[in-house]
Amino acid sequence: MNANQLGFYTLLKKEVMRFWAVLGQTVMAPVVTALLYLLVFAQAMSGRAEVYEGVTYTQFLLPGLVMMTVLQNAFANSSSSLAQSKIMGSLVFLLMAPLGHWEFFFAHVVAGLIRAALVATAMLVVAIPFVDLPIAQPLALIAMFLLAGGSLAVLGIIAGIVSSKFDHLAAFSNFIITPLSFLSGVFYSVHSLPAVWFKASHLNPFFYMIDGFRYGFFGRSDVSIWQSLAWTSGFFIAISAVALWMLMTGYKLRK
């Protein structure tokens, strides 16, 4: 390993250690919350018609909840780490170090993905005994997980850079991440929506993340998997460009 690689690896390890030290908060709590959703909605909606033929409501719901939890945790990991070290001042240790924008970027994205993968795995392990879930398209599943989780980790980097108070971060989370993930078709198929909301959903990148992820399990989805992959990749590339530009120029980090 050369010096730059070791720098990257160390930062990644630090980011993982950071959430690992408080697994109860960073992994267990979101898993429990999501499973409670599953329990409550599955009970309440148990009489509902199948969304896709042969797919019960509970089966339909589970992948969406997993993806929603992935999105929220990938975002939370990078955003809270960055905002925290910025506000505490300890970000100077990173800013003074010979770490480039690519190392900084990938370390935060990969750490967010690791946390998201843990959360997703834990949810599935707990839920699978109760909910029969096929895996029709494993490659699509993995691709959607990486692109969607990666996108939210990148959004977290941007939010962390832009926020100068914890309030800003909370606003980002409450007014952007949570609404977009709730309005993305986690709890329903967008085909059941009124026309306006149906159209609006197709402008929400989170909709494609959820729909594409669900395709990985059932091989069926509201829009084509290629459309979901294209939207999610496009979104990932666009916000990555923004985040990398911020890191390269030192936007809001190096005054």
Added chain:
Amino acid sequence: MNTSPTAALSINGVRKAYGAVKALNGLSFDIRQGEFFGLLGPNGAGKSTLISIIAGLIRADEGSVAVLGHDTVRDWRTARRQLGVVPQELVFDPFFNVVDMLRIQAGYYGAGKEVWPWIDEMLERLDLSAKRTAMMRSLSGGMKRRVLIAQALVHKPPVVILDEPTAGVDVDLRRTLWAFMRDLHQKGTTVVLTTHYLEEAQEMCERIAIIDKGVVRVIETTEALLNRHPFRFLTLKLVDGAELPASLRELVTSEKAGAVELKLEREKHPIASVFAALRSAGIGIADVSTRDPDLEDIFIELTGKALSSPQGAAK
């Protein structure tokens, strides 16, 4: 022609403004390899701003800085590897314990297990061994300060900058830090120190720059700085607490417990002339002592001048 070795730090025309405040107003100087260099100046002089620019935490509006010949912007990776900076603020990452924090910091610089013995040695030298696995947030201010110092040194940088490392620390720790810095310097490290304790600078630094309002007022060896000011202080106790004659009154700098201190320009006020004035006024001398100016006096002299508006100069 140019055979002098590369400067440890080369600061060229650096300017930085915060709105209307010109924090740095065109600074240029070199710090030589192996020097123990003092960067002095009153609060708000621009010391921390300069250090942040050297460290790459802040961008200069104009000018450039090179660390051992490596430009901190164009060749930032190499420049940063050569540099260790102890920030003025007591910043820390609350999630880690002391030794993990230090190992992580080393890793950022591409240093792995090979520096772990060095980390242990620093913990020992800085009296932190007992706190090795203590969480950063549980440490006292003085301990956090020591970890900050170790953190700046994990990658064994040839150039080290310490921004007021002894501010607000107790006497014992200050001694520990002095010994530590001396040792570092003796092993060949270039050390740049900012401090509020002028006796500390006088004691430790080979060369000193005094900056004020973002400009260098003076940069000289400590010895030359102490010698270049042709004045000294004369303390007198007069018999029966007599008053000084009017001609000497204007020389008084302080007066306490029946002793007056006069500031004498070597050329203008030879000591003999003071004695002559007292004798002709019929005043007896009970006790007398003289003192050469220390850095404190010179600092006041220089930054006093720096503050000089016409009214200021009259004082």
